[in-house]
Amino acid sequence: MLIDVHGHIGRIIPDRREFIDVTNLIAKMDAWGIDKTCVLPLSEHPEGAYLECDTEDIITACSKFPDRLIPFCLIDPRYGNRPDIDLSHLFEEYVARGCKGLGELLPKMDFDDPRCLNLYRQAGKFKLPVLFDMQDRPDGYGLRDDYGLPKLEYALKECPETIFIGHGPTFWAEISKNVPINERSGYPKGPIEPGGAVPRLLRTYPNLYADISAGSGYNAITRDPSFGIEFLDEFQDKILFGTDSCARSDIKEMNRIVAYIRHLRKEKKLSESALEKIEYKNCLRIISISPVY
Numbered sequence: 598m599l600i601d602v603h604g605h606i607g608r609i610i611p612d613r614r615e616f617i618d619v620t621n622l623i624a625k626m627d628a629w630g631i632d633k634t635c636v637l638p639l640s641e642h643p644e645g646a647y648l649e650c651d652t653e654d655i656i657t658a659c660s661k662f663p664d665r666l667i668p669f670c671l672i673d674p675r676y677g678n679r680p681d682i683d684l685s686h687l688f689e690e691y692v693a694r695g696c697k698g699l700g701e702l703l704p705k706m707d708f709d710d711p712r713c714l715n716l717y718r719q720a721g722k723f724k725l726p727v728l729f730d731m732q733d734r735p736d737g738y739g740l741r742d743d744y745g746l747p748k749l750e751y752a753l754k755e756c757p758e759t760i761f762i763g764h765g766p767t768f769w770a771e772i773s774k775n776v777p778i779n780e781r782s783g784y785p786k787g788p789i790e791p792g793g794a795v796p797r798l799l800r801t802y803p804n805l806y807a808d809i810s811a812g813s814g815y816n817a818i819t820r821d822p823s824f825g826i827e828f829l830d831e832f833q834d835k836i837l838f839g840t841d842s843c844a845r846s847d848i849k850e851m852n853r854i855v856a857y858i859r860h861l862r863k864e865k866k867l868s869e870s871a872l873e874k875i876e877y878k879n880c881l882r883i884i885s886i887s888p889v890y
């Protein structure tokens with residue numbers, strides 16, 4: 598069983614020529630051996646609006662393949678523009694319609710903005726994990742944090758009932774200590790220096806998880822191969838497999854994260870039980886769906 602915690606439909610690549618419809622998503626899953634995918638909306642945020650896929654689109658798409666696709670919902674933290682606004686009516690509707698998580702959360706806001714904390718808290722009340730993208734640059738999209746991720750740490754403490762799933766270049770750059778400042782929003786290469794914020798926070802806070810999707814996750818776990826395997830082993834209860842595949846044409850090649858997981862199994866780099874947790878068991882546990890599928 599393989600569950601992708603991070604899938605998309607819509608026109609996602611920058612030139613917008615390729616539309617990933619639900620049929621193409623299923624074809625990619627079949628080609629790569631993925632049983633189920635969590636499908637994440639993006640366009641509730643103005644920063645993601647060009648991606649043209651909101652919660653309604655996701656729910657409609659997932660309803661066509663209910664045994665393969667798991668819908669997530671998205672709410673912009675600026676909705677109502679108050680740090681105490683009650684979002685229950687939205688969460689109640691989305692949960693009733695089958696949504697199992699909140700994300701991909703990527704507004705250009707500070708991670709500990711009171712409006713974000715309000716959203717995290719209420720997502721936790723409805724048992725929806727929050728999958729976020731973090732990119733510490735002034736433009737574009739993605740939540741912001743300072744060196745060492747103190748704002749994420751504040752949110753983890755303030756919202757103990759909320760499960761957070763870390764994703765994105767800045768989150769994954771902080772797997773290492775002493776990240777060069779000019780590489781915090783990129784894909785740093787080479788050996789990882791122990792003592793990074795991500796291992797420290799994963800060790801300390803039971804409500805933090807991480808998805809290894811996209812160039813950022815893949816880079817973090819492969820740039821220093823032996824560190825990457827030790828990292829996956831230590832945090833085998835908190836790591837989630839994902840692809841973040843954003844192009845229709847991705848189907849032409851085997852997905853590199855799927856290939857990496859298969860390589861770990863073939864070479865016996867991780868135990869079978871650790872691999873199963875990363876491949877699907879952790880995901881099933883935190884999105885509260887039955888493992889009987």
Ligand SMILES: [Zn+2]
Pocket residue numbers: 603605637701841
């Ligand atoms: Zn994504």
